[in-house]
Amino acid sequence: MDFFLEQLGNGLSKGSIFALIAVGYTMVYGVIRLINFAHGEFVMVAAFAGYFCLGALPPSAMPMQGYWALGASMALATACAVLTAGVLAVAVERAAYRPIRKAGRIAALLTAIGVSLFLQNFGIQVVGASDRAFMQERQLPRRVSALSLYKPGDIPPADIYVLHEWPDAATDLEIAFRAGEAIKPEDLADLQSQGVHMVFSLCPMTDGLKRWIIISALAACCLFLHCLVRYTAFGRSMRAVSYDIEGAQFMGVNVNRVISLTFFIGAAIGGLGGVLLALFYNTLDPLMGLIPGLKAFIAAVLGGIGSVPGALLGGLLLGVVEDLVVAYGHFELGSTKFNLTTYRDAVAYTVLITILLLRPQGILGRERAQKL
Amino acid sequence: MDFAVHHVTYVCILLMLTGGLSLIHGRTGLLSIGHAGFWAVGAYTAGFVINRLAPDLLAADATAGSRLLSVAAFAAAVVCAMLAASLCGLLVGVPCLRLRGDYLAIATLGFSEIIRVVIVNAESLGGAAGMRVPAVVCVGDTRRFVFAGIAAAGAAFSLLMVRNLLSSTHGRALISIREDEVASQLLGVNVTRYKVVSFVFGAALAGLAGAVYAAYMGYLAPREFGFMKSVELLLMVVLGGIGSLTGTVLATVALYIIPEALRFAEWSVPVWSLTDAGWRRGSVELAELWMVVYAIILIVMMLLRPQGLLGSWEISRLWKKPNQRPDATG
Incomplete structure (x- = not known):
């Protein structure tokens, strides 16, 4: 039982990170039907912004001590990460995605792949390909x-x-x-x-503490997103653009601003996910966004792409399923032994293909009729 | 000289891959970012078959009979690789009945990643350490020339097959699917069947490329067949001109030669890098910056000319009258 709870906690915290990253995919897809392949790289850039901010303002430099100091410097690092990711996303949208918005979905996807490649390789040139420790000794409270x-x-x-x-x-x-x-x-x-x-x-940074940080960050983001989408003017315009981009434009919604802001918020939440990702694995490198980004995208598809609650649910579900398969993956069926523990990465892709085949609109997504 | 022959062989292998992908993406409009998966299936099937049939046929004291047997083993490997890859193409092609555009792309990516994970975990395929493939067909000094010939023949075969398919009724049907799926369905084109056929055909060519690659290289490593390879192949098709076989060939050759030439040139450029202690000035060889340049080329290309360099222009227009080739993109 203890083992199960341990795995569940692990899966939930990883799932929370997937969920935070998946929000950005789903929001962007919701408004402009673009799979923003570069989202994982926004996450990576955000994690590096947080890392360098934490390097400049370590907890030891804070005017308080213990976990308060850690909290203060983590908050500053997170703010820095979130802003960096948001600004980067808005810049990329303005420079690369907006000019080709009318050129079709495949051209947009290829551009997104290009941006992703660029950020990865540019990152390798700027910070080096080797990985760095996120929570170094001098950064502990x-x-x-x-x-x-x-x-x-x-x-x-x-x-x-x-x-x-x-x-x-x-x-x-x-x-x-x-x-x-x-x-x-x-x-x-x-x-x-x-x-x-x-x-x-x-003061040690225990796994349990990390789990609480990650899960409470997710809860706070859920609340924030719910209020944003339901009760603000921006949320209303976002829903309108997502429903019908031209109709919204006719009704006086400034579509470009809504799209920019959607990119900003999606990347900002992804940036928070990036800092938590670096915290969870204790490490960061320029390619760290690729696999979690893909998995977060799968989580968004699983939950129903375009739906924010769906992305959160899908992320948690994917994190838990992945961990449980790895934890309980070795069993015997008759005389043959099965060992799935090394198939961690295949789990997510299998989930993806299954969901695409059986229910392409995802768990919470609504099916849209194809317009002619 | 050795160098040049190796590069020719490699480019020919790439041409088989991009020829098939040009059919899938360029003509039918199905975006596949998992083409390296089909290649991996072909290569590993061929490697497995050769390991079984011809483990050490070409030892120093090989007789004429065993030489002949090793050629037969290679032929069997090619056939098996093409069959296995087209079976996988069928497996992926069937889901694409339900998926459109970007969703299909992600499904192909998922599929190729599953293949890679399975290969890494399969002990009979060498796992993460890679798989050795015994020499077949011939050994010694002439080997690389023989394989350059085989690869060139394979590339010529692939490109001819794709070209002939495209200029037939079926090719027109594929283009009509790319341009407007619903409209072509209304005109009586069996969209589902053509999509699957296109996928299976492209996959079979990737299987052929895999078999030649396995026999030529003598060693297969799972990381060679990763996501990046698929993206590279896709870029070759996209940059050359979506829907232009000439463009695909030119882009394949150019995108292979440029990084090799840069490595040869050893130019270095100054860069700034960010370390824990702050910004530091250093220099890096241009070849290492190639991937950054590559990404920029792709983005700029998409912004300025989303249909690719040549669009749908074919070299055959130089000697054919224009009105003989009706083209959907005009």
Whole structure:
């Protein structure tokens, strides 16, 4: 049971990330019927914006400590990521998608593939192809205390580091006392003679905490999107454009602005997904958007493309199904052994093809009659 | 010289692939971003068949009989590869009865990724480490010339088949489907059947390319058949001119030669890169920047000339009277 809950929690948090990314696909598809292939790359760019922002403003530089400092710097990094993704998406829409909006869906899809290729390879040139650790040691929250609180013979539960001055965002952490070892009187005296007054320990970023962050971010986004689509003038125009782009134009809706704003919001939520993706896997690289982007697209199709609740549902469902297949994938049927644990990536594509064959409009999508 | 022969062989293999894709995408208007999947099916089927039939027929002391047998094994591999790939084409072609445009594209992508995952996980196909294919047909110094000949024959066969198909009644039907599916249905074109036939035909040519590739390279790695390969093949068809076989051939040759030439030239360009410590100035070889340039070419092309460089122009117009070739795009 514990194993099942563990897998479910894992699947749900991964599914939440898929859901956040899928919102961008589904919103854009809803208004202009374009599979925005570059959406996964917006996610990647956002994650890098968050990474470099966190590098410039680590929790240790915040005027508070512990998880508050982490929260503050993560909030700044997320804001930076979200804005970057939104602005990038609006720029790409303006430069590449708007001129060919009338040229047909296949030309638009090819352009989107081009933008995706460009951002990936440009990213490789700018930040390098190797992957980076997202939550480095110096970016973990710190709990600062006075050196005078420690006495010889105490056994610290975690490593204690020297804090030279506040704020101290140095890359190399200088260990004062090791975890699980009794503090020696001469070490303490040595530190005191160096003029060290403050020390700190690192609060770990546990998987459970990550899960809560991710799932509550998803819940907040659900609420935001619901209010946006249902109760604002923009939401109403977005629904109108999605229903009939020309009709909306006749009724005085500024279609170009609605499309730009849709790109902005979709990419911004995807950008949040990107930061959470980097947090979840602890790593980021220029190709990180490709596979999660594809899977998020599959989630959007699964839920019913064009439907925002569908994208959220599809994301969660895909994340859970993928994890459960991997967790329970090895079984025996008669004398033959099946091992599906290494087929993680095939699960999503199989789900995609099945849903396209059986119910192309997705779980929550409505079937549209083809217009002549 | 060795170099040139290798490149000729490789371009010919690519031509078989893009010829088939030009039929699927350029003529019938079905967007496929999983063509490398069919190629992989062909290559691995051929590799498997050769491994079974001709494991070591061409040892140093091979007799004339075993040489003949190895040629037969290669022929069997080609046939099996084409059959297997066209079967896969049928499998993908049937769902496309229900899907249109971009949805179909995603389905083909999903299909090719499933194939790749299956290959990576299949021990009998070598898994992620790759599969060795024993030498067939001939060994030694003449081998690369023989394979250049085989590949050229295959490419000529593929292009001729596609060209003849296109200038027949069936080809006209395919173009009418691309231009307006509903209208062509009203005119009595069996849209479903033509779509499936187009897919199966393109896939069979990809299977042929796979068989030649497997026998020529002697080693297959699953990463060669990834999503990027499909995109590259699609770009060759799109850039040359959607619906122009001449354009496809030219674009295939050009898009293969340009990066190779850039690698040869070893030009370096200054770039700025972002490190943890801030911006840093460095330099990179132009060949490494090729993918960025590639993407820009695609985007600019779509913006300025979405129908591709040559549009639907064919080289045969140089010696045929214009009114002999009615063309849907005009």
